[in-house]
Amino acid sequence: xxxxxxxxxxxxxxxxxxxxxxxxxxxxxxxxxxxxxxxxxxxxxxxxxxxxxxxxxxxxxxxxxxxxxxxxxxxxxxxxxxxxxxxxxxxxxxxxxxxxxxxxxxxxxxxxxxxxxxxxxxxxxxxxxxxxxxxxxxxxxxxxxxxxxxxxxxxxxxxxxxxxxxxxxxxxxxxxxxxxxxxxxxxxxxxxxxxxxxxxxxxxxxxxxxxxxxxxxxxxxxxxxxxxxxxxxxxxx
Ligand code: FPP
Numbered sequence: 183x184x185x186x187x188x189x190x191x192x193x194x195x196x197x198x199x200x201x202x203x204x205x206x207x208x209x210x211x212x213x214x215x216x217x218x219x220x221x222x223x224x225x226x227x228x229x230x231x232x233x234x235x236x237x238x239x240x241x242x243x244x245x246x247x248x249x250x251x252x253x254x255x256x257x258x259x260x261x262x263x264x265x266x267x268x269x270x271x272x273x274x275x276x277x278x279x280x281x282x283x284x285x286x287x288x289x290x291x292x293x294x295x296x297x298x299x300x301x302x303x304x305x306x307x308x309x310x311x312x313x314x315x316x317x318x319x320x321x322x323x324x325x326x327x328x329x330x331x332x333x334x335x336x337x338x339x340x341x342x343x344x345x346x347x348x349x350x351x352x353x354x355x356x357x358x359x360x361x362x363x364x365x366x367x368x369x370x371x372x373x374x375x376x377x378x379x380x381x382x383x384x385x386x387x388x389x390x391x392x393x394x395x396x397x398x399x400x401x402x403x404x405x406x407x408x409x410x411x412x413x414x415x416x417x418x419x
Pocket of ligand 1: 198199200201202203204216217219220223241242243247261262265314369394
């Protein structure tokens, strides 16, 4: 993991909440709200590119979201495929690399194929890394890392007392990505909802009432302005 540079926002993470409420206010279906949410993700990528943010991680589907009605779950899964097909050329033009974090077990085969293709075809792009958390849970990520580490200990490739934070992090989903500097949650709630639990240790948190489909340049710049005024001490004085 690279060291952090004071004041520079390299990695932005977003909990894109409020698609359902946005749709309900307009007497539209929740699925329509998610489609609008996906279009807004495209806008956010462009805004991040313009502001030279290097990593953008977004929460698209949590390990808890399977509790939603089957029609909504399937609409969200189809959206992943549709978004990739629709924006493939634009992602290339914009130099955006796509990566996914989360548990692939349990995802529909067609979704996994799309994810693999998206990652493979974009792996040499360097302007912005868009990391999509899909079937993601922070606790599950930590448990998965703990299991992998335990196997290594049992196999004798590492001893118990060699386990440090740095070694543990190497077993998380994307160990080459720096921790998020700022986590924005739209829709007004003040929770992390199992998002990036390990990586959020020193992240600044910003919650805004604006519903995700309405979150645009003005709202992003207000969040970045707020972030720039905060003093990050990482436990120091
Ligand atoms: C939370 O809003 C949003 C989600 C669970 C899904 C987020 C997904 C997108 C923005 C779609 C784009 C992503 C990709 C990669 C295809 P909610 O439904 O909980 O809203 P509510 O709190 O108003 O009900």
